[in-house]
Amino acid sequence: METLKPKRLGHMVLMVRDIQASCRFYTEVLGLQVSDWIGDKMVFLRAGTDHHDLALAELPADSPDRDDLPRYSRPGLEHFSYLVESEEEIERSVRVLQQHGVTIVRGIGRHGPGxxxxxVFKDPDGNNVEVYCEMTQIPQDGQHRAQVWERNLESFDQHRLERFVVPPPPHLVESKTGKS
Incomplete structure (x- = not known):
C-alpha cells in the first residue's frame, strides 16, 4: 500500500487554560513572535518564517460539557502536523488514509490564519495528526503586523466546509448555515 510523504514535522496546537499567560510565556520567555490571533481565544506563534510553529487555543470555561470535535477538557496537545509538498499531495493523502482505514477528522480545508x-486524521491512539501545505511565510524583517481574525467559519476554513471529505462537526455546519 501507498504511504504519506511528509517533508518535515511542522507545527503543533496546544490547548491551554489561560491564553494570555501562555502567550506571555512563549513570547517573553521563549522569544516566539505573534503572527495572528483568532479573537482572544487562539494565538499563532512563530520562531522562524512559517506563519506558525505553535498555536495556543484556550479551553472554554465549560469544556467538559462542550460538544466539539475533538473534545478537550484539559491542557495539552490538540494536534501536531507534517508538511507535505502540495495540494495534490493532500488530495493523495485522503486516498492513502482511506486505503489504510484511517479515520479522517476534518478537512480538506484552508485556514484563515496561515x-x-x-x-486532520487520527493515529492508533486517537491523537490528531495533520498534513498541511502552502503556509504563509513571514520574512524576519520586522514588518509583519499581527491580525485579529473573527472567531467564525472563515477563520477556520475559507472554503466554508465545501472540500471536507468527511461530514463536518454539527457546530460547524450550524455556523455555516447561520443557525446556532
Whole structure:
C-alpha cells in the first residue's frame, strides 16, 4: 500500500487554560513572535518564517460539557502536523488514509490564519495528526503586523466546509448555515 510523504514535522496546537499567560510565556520567555490571533481565544506563534510553529487555543470555561470535535477538557496537545509538498499531495493523502482505514477528522480545508491547506486524521491512539501545505511565510524583517481574525467559519476554513471529505462537526455546519 501507498504511504504519506511528509517533508518535515511542522507545527503543533496546544490547548491551554489561560491564553494570555501562555502567550506571555512563549513570547517573553521563549522569544516566539505573534503572527495572528483568532479573537482572544487562539494565538499563532512563530520562531522562524512559517506563519506558525505553535498555536495556543484556550479551553472554554465549560469544556467538559462542550460538544466539539475533538473534545478537550484539559491542557495539552490538540494536534501536531507534517508538511507535505502540495495540494495534490493532500488530495493523495485522503486516498492513502482511506486505503489504510484511517479515520479522517476534518478537512480538506484552508485556514484563515496561515492560509494553509489542512487534513486532520487520527493515529492508533486517537491523537490528531495533520498534513498541511502552502503556509504563509513571514520574512524576519520586522514588518509583519499581527491580525485579529473573527472567531467564525472563515477563520477556520475559507472554503466554508465545501472540500471536507468527511461530514463536518454539527457546530460547524450550524455556523455555516447561520443557525446556532
Amino acid at each position: 492560509n494553509n491547506l489542512f487534513l
